[in-house]
Amino acid sequence: MAKRKLGIVCYPSSGGSGIVATELGLALARRDWEVHFITYALPVRLKGYEENVFFHEVQTDNYPVFHHPPYTLSLAVKITEVAETHGLDLLHVHYAIPHATCAYLAREMLKPKRLPVVTTLHGTDITLVGMQPSFHKVVRFSIDESDRVTAVSDFLRRRTIESFQTQRPIQVIPNFVDVDRFRPGAASHCRFRRAGEKVVLHASNFRAVKNVPAVIRAFAEAKDAAASRLVMVGDGPERWPAQTLARDLGVEDRVQFLGLQDGMEEILSQADIFLLPSEHESFGLAALEAMASGVAVIATTQGGTSEVIEDGVSGYLRDPHDIHGMAESLRELLRNDDLRASVGAAARRRAVEEYSLDRVVAVYQAMYDELVEAR
Ligand code: GMT
Secondary structure, eight states, X not given: OOOOEEEEEOOOSSSHHHHXXXXXXXXXXXXXXXXXXXXXXXXXXXXXXXXXEEXXXXXXXXOTTOSSOOHHHHHHHHHHHHHHHHTOSEEEEESSTTHHHHHHHHHHHHTTSOOOEEEEEOSHHHHTGGGSTTTHHHHHHHHHHSSEEEESSHHHHHHHHHHHOOOSOEEEOOOOBOTTTSOTTOOSSOOOOOTTOEEEEEESOOOGGGOHHHHHHHHHHHGGGSSEEEEEEOOSTTHHHHHHHHHHTTOGGGEEEEESOSOHHHHHTTOSEEEXXXXXXXXXXXXXXXXXXXXXXXXXXXXXXXXXXXBTXXXXXXXXXXXXXXXXXXXXXXXXXXXXXXXXXXXXXXXXXXXXXXXXXXHHHHHHHHHHHHO
């Protein structure tokens, strides 16, 4: 049978939506799909040569009249070129803005050929950016025009319907994790763990929504429960303020900022506790990767994390403004090795049983098959 050909549009940076898109594309390529990534840079998790995987860089032409180069137009044109040259059967865009709109434009330009479009909503495209008055209408239009719409949690599905009054059915397909790669003991050469010391970890893009100060404050309050260190992975606008806060709270010698890192599976497998106190989190992929690695997670109550973590069993859920509550859970986990081990084991079990790559990729594949056959 001829290979089915899928175009994927995503952000190439280290955010969760780009990671999900890349891991999905790689998994499909290993299941005999031909996968074409279309974006402005190589996605962070697309490393080395992979059979059946192609990368098409979008280049934007500029002109002195433009304040900003019109990426949206260049992306729409690139999609049509890839669709025509490689005979795409289907296009899957991740993060509505501007990708769902570019997909709509490309689909119109390709007529009378038909290119079915799937849009996956990830979170801030709906809860933050999409709510801005200059985007709201076009996000709603682009959702309504997609052939299929998926959301990564039921929270996000409900929020999309409330905020955009869309009539389009939205299928919840949760995020997933490769449980063979993200597993306890995955570390081979990255060994930052010191003997006799517990590692508390936070990883994010250090945006305001991640509530990074709460990580530092909760750690500062709980740190003396055991010999411990806070390791901060990632980069973004809140990184320097967080370093200043660690100094102001007198914990800078116990907090280490690693910046952007590859090989999260190795880093996570050396952590004991993972903190994700975001203002809201539509899913919390970073928390799921920690869970698969057998790490006890303390995450926000706000958003879709409560669909992933069962409070008090496979992790803890705390209000993002309840620093004392977070510190209390952290203290308990730092002090009590048996509790930490049992929460970590339950987290790993939940990741394997509900969110494994094989299970979730099969759901995407079934949806693609339906769309391609209908075409
Ligand atoms: O969290 C971010 O700022 C990045 C953002 C993205 O789109 O890259 O993450 C969103 O999508 C992830 C993948 O589906 C989800 O796991 C995150 O929860 C979601 N972030 C928020 O809702 C804040």
